[in-house]
Amino acid sequence: xxxxxxxxxxxxxxxxxxxxxxxxxxxxxxxxxxxxxxxxxxxxxxxxxxxxxxxxxxxxxxxxxxxxxxxxxxxxxxxxxxxxxxxxxxxxxxxxxxxxxxxxxxxxxxxxxxxxxxxxxxxxxxxxxxxxxxxxxxxxxxxxxxxxxxxxxxxxxxxxxxxxxxxxxxxxxxxxxxxxxxxxxxxxxxxxxxxxxxxxxxxxxxxxxxxxxxxxxxxxxxxxxxxxxxxxxxxxxxxxxxxxxxxxxxxxxxxxxxxxxxxxxxxxx
Amino acid sequence: xxxxxxxxxxxxxxxxxxxxxxxxxxxxxxxxxxxxxxxxxxxxxxxxxxxxxxxxxxxxxxxxxxxxxxxxxxxxxxxxxxxxxxxxxxxxxxxxxxxxxxxxxxxxxxxxxxxxxxxxxxxxxxxxxxxxxxxxxxxxxxxxxxxxxxxxxxxxxxxxxxxxxxxxxxxxxxxxxxxxxxxxxxxxxxxxxxxxxxxxxxxxxxxxxxxxxxxxxxxxxxxxxxxxxxxxxxxxxx
Amino acid sequence: xxxxxxxxxxxxxxxxxxxxxxxxxxxxxxxxxxxxxxxxxxxxxxxxxxxxxxxxxxxxxxxxxxxxxxxxxxxxxxxxxxxxxxxxxxxxxxxxxxxxxxxxxxxxxxxxxxxxxxxxxxxxxxxxxxxxxxxxxxxxxxxxxxxxxxxxxxxxxxxxxxxxxxxxxxxxxxxxxxxxxxxxxxxxxxxxxxxxxxxxxxxxxxxxxxxxxxxxxxxxxxxxxxxxxxxxxxxxxx
Numbered sequence: 160x161x162x163x164x165x166x167x168x169x170x171x172x173x174x175x176x177x178x179x180x181x182x183x184x185x186x187x188x189x190x191x192x193x194x195x196x197x198x199x200x201x202x203x204x205x206x207x208x209x210x211x212x213x214x215x216x217x218x219x220x221x222x223x224x225x226x227x228x229x230x231x232x233x234x235x236x237x238x239x240x241x242x243x244x245x246x247x248x249x250x251x252x253x254x255x256x257x258x259x260x261x262x263x264x265x266x267x268x269x270x271x272x273x274x275x276x277x278x279x280x281x282x283x284x285x286x287x288x289x290x291x292x293x294x295x296x297x298x299x300x301x302x303x304x305x306x307x308x309x310x311x312x313x314x315x316x317x318x319x320x321x322x323x324x325x326x327x328x329x330x331x332x333x334x335x336x337x338x339x340x341x342x343x344x345x346x347x348x349x350x351x352x353x354x355x356x357x358x359x360x361x362x363x364x365x366x367x368x369x370x371x372x373x374x375x376x377x378x379x380x381x382x383x384x385x386x387x388x389x390x391x392x393x394x395x396x397x398x399x400x401x402x403x404x405x406x407x408x409x410x411x412x413x414x415x416x417x418x419x420x421x422x423x424x425x426x427x428x
Numbered sequence: 429x430x431x432x433x434x435x436x437x438x439x440x441x442x443x444x445x446x447x448x449x450x451x452x453x454x455x456x457x458x459x460x461x462x463x464x465x466x467x468x469x470x471x472x473x474x475x476x477x478x479x480x481x482x483x484x485x486x487x488x489x490x491x492x493x494x495x496x497x498x499x500x501x502x503x504x505x506x507x508x509x510x511x512x513x514x515x516x517x518x519x520x521x522x523x524x525x526x527x528x529x530x531x532x533x534x535x536x537x538x539x540x541x542x543x544x545x546x547x548x549x550x551x552x553x554x555x556x557x558x559x560x561x562x563x564x565x566x567x568x569x570x571x572x573x574x575x576x577x578x579x580x581x582x583x584x585x586x587x588x589x590x591x592x593x594x595x596x597x598x599x600x601x602x603x604x605x606x607x608x609x610x611x612x613x614x615x616x617x618x619x620x621x622x623x624x625x626x627x628x629x630x631x632x633x634x635x636x637x638x639x640x641x642x643x644x645x646x647x648x649x650x651x652x653x654x655x656x657x658x659x660x661x662x663x664x665x666x
Numbered sequence: 667x668x669x670x671x672x673x674x675x676x677x678x679x680x681x682x683x684x685x686x687x688x689x690x691x692x693x694x695x696x697x698x699x700x701x702x703x704x705x706x707x708x709x710x711x712x713x714x715x716x717x718x719x720x721x722x723x724x725x726x727x728x729x730x731x732x733x734x735x736x737x738x739x740x741x742x743x744x745x746x747x748x749x750x751x752x753x754x755x756x757x758x759x760x761x762x763x764x765x766x767x768x769x770x771x772x773x774x775x776x777x778x779x780x781x782x783x784x785x786x787x788x789x790x791x792x793x794x795x796x797x798x799x800x801x802x803x804x805x806x807x808x809x810x811x812x813x814x815x816x817x818x819x820x821x822x823x824x825x826x827x828x829x830x831x832x833x834x835x836x837x838x839x840x841x842x843x844x845x846x847x848x849x850x851x852x853x854x855x856x857x858x859x860x861x862x863x864x865x866x867x868x869x870x871x872x873x874x875x876x877x878x879x880x881x882x883x884x885x886x887x888x889x890x891x892x893x894x895x896x897x898x899x900x901x902x903x904x
Contacts, residue, residue: 252521254524254525254527254528255528257521257524257525257528258524258525258528258529260521261521261522261525265629269610269629269630269631270631373532373536375626380631383633383634384631384632384633384634385628385631385632385633385634385637386630386631387628387629387630387631388612388626388627388628389529389626389627389628390529390532390623390624390625390626390627391529391532392532393531393532393533393535393536394536395536395617395620395622395623395624396622396623396626397621397622397623398621398623398641398645401623401626401641402638402641405634405637406634409634465728466726483756484728484756485756486756486757486758495798498756539695539698539707542695543756544797544798545757545797545798546756546757574678574679574708574709574726575709575726576726576727576728577708577709577724577725577726577727577728577822577824578708578727579679579695579696579698579707579708580679580680580707580708581679581680581698581705581707582679582680582705583678583679583680617680618680619680619681619682619705620680620700656678659678659709660676660678663676663725663881
């Protein structure tokens with residue numbers, strides 16, 4: 160990006176304005192479509208501005224981890240395919256995709272969005288395995304918040320096939336005819352707060368991402384707790400700036416929860 | 429699992445006998461390796477970390493060079509015998525993520541713009557893991573960078589604050605990390621009051637978060653002093 | 667109180683050195699400024715002249731090339747028309763064949779390795795360097811060229827100034843006492859030719875002692891006593 164463009168973005172932000180006319184604490188247009196993929200047990204299309212992410216959930220039966228024998232297993236994976244941006248390379252997930260998946264995974268896990276104990280079928284032996292795959296299809300900035308929207312909507316709207324234990328008491332089969340929702344206990348969103356010359360913005364677009372000193376991704380639960388945090392990028396935050404960023408994120412999270420709830424209501428009708 | 433293990437006893441002490449706001453015993457040593465341009469060893473409780481710095485030096489492959497600054501390559505790695513169960517030597521997703529956030533923390537500390545077209549390589553090897561490996565690793569890396577004579581804004585002091593049985597505690601150990609409710613590693617340039625790394629794995633209320641920041645500050649001030657002493661020790665004769 | 671450190675005090679990265687507008691700081695990589703505060707960026711010795719001119723002399727670190735510096739390089743590769751030379755800096759240096767050979771030179775017939783081979787040392791001067799390209803060396807000048815005898819001692823480049831001493835006081839003393847010819851490459855390679863290998867050995871020990879004790883005071887006298895003692899032990903003086 161040219162220096163001229165960078166400096167015009169920065170000087171606008173200094174004045175409290177943004178290139179696309181938004182306020183500093185305002186998201187771009189958000190679209191969420193649940194159950195976007197019929198073949199998946201859960202899925203969601205999420206778009207913030209020009210960034211498009213589609214998440215899908217596939218379900219299987221497997222053995223639990225030895226340290227959590229009575230819990231189901233969830234695995235979060237993210238892929239930044241070359242399809243989505245000239246800057247994405249083919250190959251296994253790079254450090255950015257891995258970081259994004261792990262931030263999302265931790266927020267979901269730590270908040271116990273899913274009650275994994277309810278996903279045990281035969282405790283210690285057979286449990287539900289959930290694969291949550293997040294694919295970025297168009298990169299226009301703020302991949303993390305968009306991916307989290309897609310991920311959480313997927314979980315909230317998924318219906319998993321009922322597990323049936325056979326007569327031998329050991330074999331388990333999935334009955335695709337009968338499905339039930341996941342045992343959800345809470346909702347979470349991630350708000351990425353970017354720092355530009357001491358000012359804070361939410362939902363940076365791809366051009367604004369180029370001028371960020373750094374960002375703090377803050378996961379917020381629907382009941383207003385902090386469910387995860389990750390400083391991203393090479394700049395620094397002062398202590399009071401971190402506190403300010405948390406307040407901004409908490410406020411902005413309300414918009415995201417409204418959008419999620421609206422999307423969920425749309426399918427119940 | 430939470431709540432099933434008692435991590436704070438009736439006297440308010442932790443599993444290893446510490447008070448909530450107490451650091452583990454710390455040892456730091458600078459210049460521990462012969463080959464590296466800078467090196468350091470940090471021991472925090474049972475966590476042991478070595479860091480080595482090479483550079484600034486020429487980059488191979490050449491196409492990675494930047495015309496206006498040095499690139500920074502960071503590898504955070506746990507050796508197979510550092511953990512209870514053998515860890516495969518291949519880098520895990522966790523190690524890839526931590527290498528990234530550590531690199532980003534160091535990038536805000538080093539004056540990379542002084543050495544265009546070069547690389548500065550920072551290697552962190554965890555030889556014994558008992559929680560707090562990324563924060564110990566960052567401290568070791570910053571000491572090693574100073575030892576290598578690479579111009580930097582400040583040393584990095586770092587510590588993890590955790591929440592166990594509802595209590596905020598400083599510098600968590602492995603048991604507290606595994607069975608606690610939250611783990612918040614934070615790294616700062618103490619003299620400048622700037623945060624270079626901040627992560628939160630777990631759930632905190634806003635008020636708990638502010639308390640956790642204060643508690644971390646307290647630990648960071650102490651660790652910073654120990655780092656400075658470690659550097660000065662290199663210049664004491666006899 | 668503009669300057670907050672003492673002359674010859676050891677300072678560390680991130681340490682506040684001075685505050686205010688009355689301080690004179692030469693532009694250098696060892697000090698950086700935030701607002702009107704000056705911080706050290708390296709481990710070094712504070713140097714205060716006339717009560718207000720502040721600088722920091724790095725104690726650790728590598729050599730950074732500067733035009734006209736005399737350096738001792740080692741040939742690490744040969745090309746068709748030039749040599750690649752290690753000068754212990756972040757960048758490899760280039761020595762062009764035309765600079766070394768006075769006669770016209772034909773890359774098809776003439777093999778550069780017959781003139782300077784890998785591993786050979788050259789006393790040379792940096793003739794060009796601007797950070798966008800690697801430094802270029804020249805051996806045109808009095809005494810410059812291939813090194814064929816004597817011994818080479820390597821020290822931390824940032825400690826070369828101490829080996830030289832104020833206006834050459836230290837190195838002149840060492841030369842006089844050891845009866846050796848000593849040529850200093852600013853990249854921390856020092857070339858010694860003495861009347862006997864034993865004299866050379868003592869000169870090496872003396873230089874290593876200066877390197878080790880760079881940050882201490884009264885060093886010149888101590889080194890002088892050291893040299894006399896070492897020569898006496900070896901039966902070279904009474």
